[in-house]
Amino acid sequence: MVPGIDSIGKFLILLGCVLAFVGGLLLLWGKIPLLGRLPGDIVIHQRGWSLYFPLATCILISILLTLLFSLLGRR
Numbered sequence: 144m145v146p147g148i149d150s151i152g153k154f155l156i157l158l159g160c161v162l163a164f165v166g167g168l169l170l171l172w173g174k175i176p177l178l179g180r181l182p183g184d185i186v187i188h189q190r191g192w193s194l195y196f197p198l199a200t201c202i203l204i205s206i207l208l209t210l211l212f213s214l215l216g217r218r
Contacts, residue, residue, distance in 0.1 A: 172178065183199030 179197050179200050181197070181199040181203065183202075185194070185196040185198055187194040
């Protein structure tokens with residue numbers, strides 16, 4: 144067997160699991176209450192256009208992912 148091919152295989156399996164998890168989150172995204180409508184999310188409606196920037200939601204997701212990765216990174 145080619146040296147290093149095992150690590151590529153493990154990486155592809157991990158990548159597939161991560162993609163499946165993200166896909167599941169996207170399917171459930173609309174069913175999570177208040178996510179995307181938190182106080183601090185910026186919504187501007189003008190004639191003919193609107194701007195939506197989920198600032199508070201981005202900060203919340205960033206904090207949760209930081210905690211998750213810091214806990215998973217400790218060995």
